[in-house]
Amino acid sequence: MTSSNATHVEFVTLAELHLDEIMEIELEAYPEPWSRGMFREEIRNNRSYFYVMLLDGQLAGYGGFWLVLDEAHITSVTVRDCLRGRGLGRRLTRHLLEVAEGVGAHIATLEVRESNVRAQNLYKAFGFRQIGRRRGYYPKSGEDAIVMLLELGSGRSPAQGASVKAGD
Numbered sequence: 001m002t003s004s005n006a007t008h009v010e011f012v013t014l015a016e017l018h019l020d021e022i023m024e025i026e027l028e029a030y031p032e033p034w035s036r037g038m039f040r041e042e043i044r045n046n047r048s049y050f051y052v053m054l055l056d057g058q059l060a061g062y063g064g065f066w067l068v069l070d071e072a073h074i075t076s077v078t079v080r081d082c083l084r085g086r087g088l089g090r091r092l093t094r095h096l097l098e099v100a101e102g103v104g105a106h107i108a109t110l111e112v113r114e115s116n117v118r119a120q121n122l123y124k125a126f127g128f129r130q131i132g133r134r135r136g137y138y139p140k141s142g143e144d145a146i147v148m149l150l151e152l153g154s155g156r157s158p159a160q161g162a163s164v165k166a167g168d
């Protein structure tokens with residue numbers, strides 16, 4: 001894509017007003033979705049940095065992390081189904097990593113379903129590597145989680161980790 005069809009992406013902090021739309025996306029996106037109460041907890045939890053991604057003002061995705069000491073533990077990276085495959089997942093991940101660095105995180109970690117190759121490819125593009133596996137982590141399916149880690153500020157800037165297809 002070129003800048004001629006670029007669209008405007010912005011990030012805002014998660015708020016109650018986003019929850020109806022988020023729940024629609026969440027229920028479609030995950031076999032074991034978060035509940036509304038879990039998202040509310042992200043609003044309240046002062047260790048949580050959770051953002052909504054707006055594309056031309058429309059809610060296109062969301063994601064966040066918990067800051068625990070120097071670790072940013074990424075809790076969600078989610079793009080609306082009809083908007084996937086155009087760089088928004090990268091854009092969202094890059095935002096989370098930039099915020100994480102800005103608030104003093106030295107590492108970022110996450111868990112991802114073993115079968116979720118798409119998400120694993122996205123994280124690898126930023127330099128995440130597999131450091132472990134949690135057997136049967138997902139209670140419904142019993143699927144394993146792959147644990148991934150990225151050292152922040154280790155030379156590979158999140159801002160350079162990927163090109164932006166959806167524009168700025």
Ligand SMILES: CC(C)(COP(=O)(O)OP(=O)(O)OC[C@H]1O[C@@H](n2cnc3c(N)ncnc32)[C@H](O)[C@@H]1OP(=O)(O)O)[C@@H](O)C(=O)NCCC(=O)NCCS
Nearest residue numbers: 029077078079084085086087088089090112118119121122
């Ligand atoms: C994972 C997710 C966030 C990716 O968002 P997206 O907007 O489609 O991703 P992007 O368009 O930015 O693509 C980024 C990278 O993801 C990978 N990717 C995207 N689509 C892919 C596909 N169909 N197959 C394999 N890899 C794919 C590629 O590495 C891609 O880079 P490339 O375009 O240079 O090849 C999105 O698919 C999603 O919301 N999935 C459901 C929720 C989820 O599983 N989240 C992750 C939880 S750990």
